[in-house]
Structures are given as structure tokens and as C-alpha cells.
Amino acid sequence: MENVVSGIRPTGNLHLGNYFGAVTSFVKMQDDYNCKFFIADWHSLTTHPKPEDIQASTNTILAEYLACGIDPEKSVVYMQSDVPEVLELYMYLNMNTYLGELERVTTFKEKARKQPDNVNAGLLTYPTLMAADILIHRALKVPVGKDQEQNMEMARKCARRFNNIYGVDFFPEPQSFYFAKEAIKIPGLDGSGKMGKSEGNCIYLKDDAKTIQKKVMKAVTDSGPTEPNSEKPEVIKNLFTFLNIVSAPETVQFFEEKWNDCSIRYGDLKKQLAQDIIGYTEPIRERINEYSANKELLRKVAEQGAEKARESARQTLAEVRQIIGFKQY
Ligand code: TYM
Numbered sequence: 664m665e666n667v668v669s670g671i672r673p674t675g676n677l678h679l680g681n682y683f684g685a686v687t688s689f690v691k692m693q694d695d696y697n698c699k700f701f702i703a704d705w706h707s708l709t710t711h712p713k714p715e716d717i718q719a720s721t722n723t724i725l726a727e728y729l730a731c732g733i734d735p736e737k738s739v740v741y742m743q744s745d746v747p748e749v750l751e752l753y754m755y756l757n758m759n760t761y762l763g764e765l766e767r768v769t770t771f772k773e774k775a776r777k778q779p780d781n782v783n784a785g786l787l788t789y790p791t792l793m794a795a796d797i798l799i800h801r802a803l804k805v806p807v808g809k810d811q812e813q814n815m816e817m818a819r820k821c822a823r824r825f826n827n828i829y830g831v832d833f834f835p836e837p838q839s840f841y842f843a844k845e846a847i848k849i850p851g852l853d854g855s856g857k858m859g860k861s862e863g864n865c866i867y868l869k870d871d872a873k874t875i876q877k878k879v880m881k882a883v884t885d886s887g888p889t890e891p892n893s894e895k896p897e898v899i900k901n902l903f904t905f906l907n908i909v910s911a912p913e914t915v916q917f918f919e920e921k922w923n924d925c926s927i928r929y930g931d932l933k934k935q936l937a938q939d940i941i942g943y944t945e946p947i948r949e950r951i952n953e954y955s956a957n958k959e960l961l962r963k964v965a966e967q968g969a970e971k972a973r974e975s976a977r978q979t980l981a982e983v984r985q986i987i988g989f990k991q992y
Contacts, residue, residue: 668802673720678865680858684808730950741968748976753795790817809846850901852882879937
């Protein structure tokens, strides 16, 4: 079975971008691939979180992974920081990665603009750490949302360059993976491009029905179509993107027709959308609460996951050391 790896930074609760962009794929892939899903706690250090926040957030994400349907009997679930082998590979990859190419990564430029007082080396080398996460298990497929494409390109570059430098065919080039025709970008409902933590526009899996309703009813719209069959502006496209993901095809068709004959009422669309999002998240929310309360289970899952992930990581690293010319431990 092909190896699959992906991870999410523990910066609070999972939002619908994480869920539809990545976690739904994680769950679907478990039966057909050799899956490893981790919590990218090292990656979250670029913004200097407090120790107690890291603890709380990693537990939260772990409980949410399980609540979404990731099964620790089928997939390896682990904390990035439990696998120190990743760091050694990260260092080797950094030796082959150039300052210019790291500086050109869009997310680095954005972060540098947003946090000008904290443009640290971890932020710059974020893509090589991500490449190490993937290459340490020699993964072929990585389920991620559209926002990770540039990081994935860097991971492929790291694999290619290592192979070229040492004249080996050791690392496969990992590919982004998604079930839809193309990569998914879950939009924000506030008129901004994507749903994201730093955009402050998230609907969380953990949100209760009332909160979801409030957030959806506040979604930005326009004054409505004035000509039949006209092109939708971005903010309306965003609502339909959501509708396509969470609602029944008849519902989408109903509102498409209403848009096309200019009789659409955004209030009705939003009410329906809120109801359909709640239908999706309600059962998950209940399970999140159950898993969050079961600290012993969470500890066991992480412990078991760490062991399996390290076993795979050790094997890769032993070969990498040999290829580079180092003695074995
Ligand atoms: P992170 O924590 O920002 O997001 C986790 C996953 O959620 C997806 N995602 C979205 N997808 C669609 N629409 C959105 N609005 C949206 N927001 C978030 C992301 O694409 C991602 O798949 N660098 C990664 C974490 C990481 C990683 C890795 C991923 C570290 N090492 C190795 C895969 C493999 C990140 O910051 O994701």
C-alpha cells in the first residue's frame, strides 16, 4: 500500500477549511493507504505559543481527529514532536535548500509582513520542515488543501535535489491528494479569500448550532442579480461553494435557478446553508466532547502512534545517513 502523510498545526480548534480541505480526505483514505496523520506542533512554534496553550491545542486536535473518524487502528496518529528523526532530516534538507527559494515562498512573505517583529529562521525554513515530515515516511500522497501547493512544490524539490546530489533514487516525489477534481479552497464568509485562523473568519467544528447560524447569517452578500443568468460576484460564489459541499444537489439547483431568474433571497439561502452545515457538524461536535474528556485514551493513542511513526522514521533515516556517508548508530 502507498504511504500517505499529512498534518495540521495545533493552533486551536479545527475549522471547516481544515475539515473539508484535509480531514475528510484523511478519513476516506484510511482503508486504501498506509496512512500517517500527525499534529504539527513544531510548526506552531513560529508564533511562540505558551507551553500550556500547546498542551491544550494538541489534545484538542487529537480529540477532533478521532471525532471526525480517524481510526487509530487503521492509521498512525502521532505528535510531530514525538519523532525527533524528523529534525535530523530537516537539517540535511536545509543544507540543500537555498535562501532565495525560501524567501520567495508566498506564505513566508505574507507572514513576514504580518509579524515584522518576529521573522524568525523557523518561519523561513517552514517548507523544509514540512518536506521532512513527508519524506521521513517516503510518502507518495499528501492530502492537503489548495493553500499548501507551494509547500508541496518545495517538498518535491527537496526530494529531487537529494536524489540528484547523491545519485540515488531514494525519495519519491510526493503529490498533493484530493478527492475532488481539483484542490479545495474553503472560502471565508466575510468576503476574504480563504477561511483561516489568521483571517479570523472561521466556522469551527466545535461551534454550536446557534453560533454557526449567527456566523452564516452574517456572511457578506451583494444587492442581488439584476440580469438573468449573470456571472456571480466572488462573495456569492463563495456561498455557492459552501452549498455545493454541504447541501443536497436539489438544494444547490434550487438556488442556482433562483439566482438565474433573479428571484434569489440571500436570507433563505443562508438559513438553508446554516442548517446544512449544522447537520454535518452536530454529530462530530458530540463526539469531540466525548473524546476530549477521555484523556487516558488520547494519551494511549499518541503513545502508540509515536512508536509506529518512529519505527518508520528510523528506517528512512538509517538509509539517509548511509547515503550521505555517515556511519550507522
Ligand atoms: P494548516 O494547519 O494551516 O492546515 C491544515 C490543513 O487544512 C487545510 N486548510 C484548508 N483547505 C481548504 N480551504 C481552507 N480554507 C483551508 N484552511 C486550511 C490545509 O491545506 C491543510 O491541509 N503546513 C501545514 C501543516 C503541515 C503539513 C505537513 C501538512 C506541516 N507538515 C506535512 C501536510 C504534510 C499547515 O500549516 O496546515
